[in-house]
Every structure is written in structure tokens, then in C-alpha cells.
Ligand SMILES: Nc1ncnc2c1ncn2[C@@H]1O[C@H](COP(=O)(O)OP(=O)(O)OP(=O)(O)O)[C@@H](O)[C@H]1O
């Protein structure tokens with residue numbers, strides 16, 4: 020999506036968008052002086068970040084960099100020790116969370132059938148039983164699980180569980196989709212399926228934040244990339260620039276497959 | 281006084297012949313305990329779920345209280361219920377003393393805290409797993425409680441079986457509020473106590489054998505259920 024829209028504002032050095040309209044979009048994440056400290060350890064510490072409200076933002080960084088914690092923080096699941104976070108003009112909290120959906124690194128599925136896991140989310144919204152059923156079928160077909168609708172969800176394979184978790188996230192028609200390594204244990208065909216869903220969602224105005232360790236995947240999806248290291252935001256900018264010429268030593272080392280210290 | 285072998289012979293004779301008195305007592309025992317169990321589950325499951333989803337101030341104290349209620353001596357509970365239901369008591373006008381209803385009340389007071397405390401323990405692990413996902417999905421507390429109870433069903437049935445085992449085996453409270461009246465409030469445990477003291481070991485032993493079988497079946501049932509739950513990855 021990088022160079023697709025000619026009217027898109029040029030990204031500034033921190034990748035933020037400057038037009039006033041963009042600041043109102045539900046995907047316009049802004050945060051300042053964000054810090055999370057647990058038992059004396061500073062796990063996340065980001066001075067300032069403004070995300071492009073439309074692109075697919077890919078978050079990269081070595082294990083333990085704080086990527087999952089970052090998603091939890093901006094989703095409003097854990098309160099930061101310090102700093103503020105907002106989406107559009109709304110402070111991060113229950114109101115913003117209700118327009119978002121998150122797929123956790125380890126999928127959490129209900130002890131019910133595959134279809135019941137989807138229906139659990141659909142039931143929150145109005146709609147007849149037939150409508151919910153149709154939507155459920157549609158979602159399961161989209162992630163290639165239509166044939167397993169009646170199976171206990173926890174007997175699905177690891178990759179199938181991740182796909183079900185994604186389908187459930189899509190069920191709420193979120194404005195923001197937070198995906199924590201959603202293709203970590205998927206076969207190549209399923210990876211492609213998920214990537215297509217991500218790009219389609221993004222084209223339908225859903226802001227996607229996607230955590231991955233797969234550099235090839237990041238290149239395929241990313242409009243912009245944020246690189247975290249030791250809880251710090253080391254780099255944020257357009258994907259093309261990031262992959263062509265990462266500015267930080269840590270990102271250089273990470274991309275070339277060396278151990279990041 | 282019968283001899284040991286004779287008592288067993290009599291006992292199996294009573295069971296095999298389907299003795300009317302014997303099975304009337306067994307039937308009442310089951311009716312009272314099942315009813316008390318039903319009420320205890322209706323009270324205990326939601327309390328267990330509530331203690332898990334709501335981290336309110338003083339929650340620790342409530343949990344400690346419910347836990348300690350598990351260990352209350354049944355005779356004392358029986359005595360308290362007796363005082364409440366006796367003619368001079370606050371609920372004396374209902375005329376419930378020495379009726380099966382009084383026994384159901386006593387057993388419910390006894391079992392509900394057990395069901396609540398055990399179901400809280402069962403649901404705590406489930407809540408730890410579901411909490412973030414539910415908050416992410418914006419699930420209300422009420423729906424979260426219901427979902428925990430539904431998804432914890434196998435664990436909760438085990439809890440109910442434990443409660444039932446405790447209820448049928450209980451003697452102190454039901455003898456005080458029930459009075460062990462023949463054809464009215466005589467249940468297995470009170471009958472065993474009475475028949476033994478009267479020297480009718482055959483009847484006492486027959487009831488004892490049935491009570492033991494129920495206890496064993498309840499345990500086997502719990503084990504079978506756990507196996508089913510694990511097979512479906514629902515444990
Ligand atoms: N609840 C917690 N309490 C204390 N420390 C935590 C907690 N959660 C995470 N951490 C620590 O914070 C750091 C960042 O964790 P996080 O899960 O965000 O890493 P990550 O970037 O997602 O790594 P990975 O690529 O392995 O998924 C880790 O060192 C972890 O040990």
C-alpha cells in the first residue's frame with residue numbers, strides 16, 4: 020500500500036501523518052512518554068510515536084523486545100506506568116478497545132465447537148440466528164475452516180487454532196486489528212491466506228498492526244515498520260526505507276540474521 | 281445381637297427382595313440430597329464465578345469466609361437451622377421443622393459454601409486463561425460469568441458430585457432438623473444410626489452397603505467425566 024494513494028500525506032521522520040482529518044481516524048495511534056515498569060524492570064519505554072492511520076504497520080524486534088506488551092498497552096489491556104495513548108482523538112480505554120480486535124500470540128479459544136467460538140462473539144451484536152449462522156459460515160470459509168465447524172475448537176491443530184482466532188477477531192468488524200504473530204505456526208498456503216485477509220482488511224479501511232519475525236512477510240505487508248529493542252522504539256518509518264537502509268545497528272543486525280545484543 | 285455373617289446375609293436379603301421400607305428410606309435420602317444439591321449449585325456456581333470475575337475490595341475476606349464455612353461442623357449448622365425453624369424462631373410460622381423441606385434447607389446451608397468454594401477454585405484457572413481475551417472482546421461481567429460456568433462444566437460437575445457425596449453422607453444436621461421420623465424424615469444416615477443402636481444390624485448394614493455404593497459410583501462418575509473432558513480437550 021505504500022505508494023498507492025497519491026493524495027496521502029508524506030510521512031514525517033517519525034512516520035506520522037499531518038493532515039487534521041487523519042488525526043481523527045480510529046487507526047491514528049499516538050502515544051507519548053509511554054513507559055511500563057514491572058518489578059523494577061523497564062519493559063516498554065517509548066518517547067513518542069504517531070502511526071500512519073491507514074497503513075499496515077509491522078512491528079519487528081527480537082524475542083523479549085516488548086512487542087506483545089506494546090500491543091496489550093495500546094489495546095488498553097494493561098495500563099502503562101506512565102504516559103498516554105490515544106486512538107484518533109479518543110484516549111485509549113474501553114471505548115477504543117470496543118472498536119478493535121486482537122489476536123494473541125497464544126490463541127485463547129473457548130472450550131466449545133469451532134462455530135460456537137465465532138457465535139460467542141457474533142451474539143453480542145443484534146441479528147437473527149440465521150444471519151449469525153450465515154456470517155459464521157462466511158468467516159470460517161474465509162480462514163479455511165468451514166469443514167471443521169462442529170469440531171471442538173481445542174482439538175484443532177496449532178495453525179488451525181490461529182486461523183480460528185483470526186476469524187473470531189474479524190467477526191467484530193474491527194476498525195483496528197492487532198495481530199501478534201498470527202502466522203507463526205502456519206503452513207505456506209495458510210500464511211498466504213492470512214496475508215490476503217490482512218491486505219483485504221487494510222483495503223477496507225481497517226488499521227492493521229502486525230507483529231512478525233518473518234522478514235519476507237514484513238516486506239510483503241508493511242506500509243511502515245516499527246522496530247523495538249529492549250522495550251525501546253529504535254526505528255519507525257516507511258517500510259521501503261527500513262528494509263533498504265535500516266538506520267539502527269540493532270535493526271541491521273536483526274535483518275541480517277545476526278544475534279541482536 | 282446377630283453375628284457378623286448373619287448381618288451381611290440379612291442385609292443382602294433386604295436389598296435383593298427390594299424391601300419397601302429400605303427403598304423408601306433410600307428414595308427420601310436421594311430426593312433430599314439431590315434437591316439440596318440443585319439449590320446449592322444454583323447458589324454456589326454464580327457465587328464462585330462472581331468471586332472470580334470481580335476483583336472487588338474485601339474479596340480475600342469473602343473467599344476466606346466461604347472457605348471456612350466449608351469446615352463448619354454439621355451439627356452446629358443443624359442446631360442453628362433448628363433455632364430458626366423452631367416454633368419460637370424467626371421462621372417458625374412456616375412449620376417446617378421435622379419435614380423433608382427442613383432437611384433440604386439444612387443440607388443446602390451445608391453444601392452451598394462447599395460448592396461455591398470449590399467452583400471458585402475450578403473457575404480461577406479458567407478465568408486466568410480467558411480474562412484478557414474477554415476484555416479484548418468487551419464481554420460484560422455477566423456474560424463472562426456465564427461463559428466460565430459453561431466452559432468449566434466438566435470441572436463443575438466434579439464439584440457437584442463432591443457436594444452430593446457430602447450431602448448424602450451427612451447425619452448430624454438432618455437428624456436435628458428432621459428428627460428421623462419413620463416414613464417422613466428418615467434417611468439413610470439417620471436410619472443407620474438408629475437401627476445400629478436398636479441392634480437391627482441387618483437393616484443398618486443394608487443401608488450402609490447402598491450408601492457406600494452411591495459414594496463409589498459418584499467417584500467413578502467423576503473419574504469417567506474427567507476422562508471424557510480430557511478426550512475432548514475441554515478439561
Ligand atoms: N507480566 C509480566 N511481568 C513481568 N515481565 C513481563 C511480563 N510480560 C512480559 N514480561 C517481560 O517483558 C519482556 C517483553 O515481553 P514481550 O512478550 O512483549 O516480548 P515480545 O517482543 O513479544 O517477544 P516474542 O518475540 O518472544 O514474542 C520480556 O522480557 C518478558 O519477560
Ligand SMILES: [Mg+2]
Pocket residue numbers: 086087088124199
Ligand atoms: Mg510476543
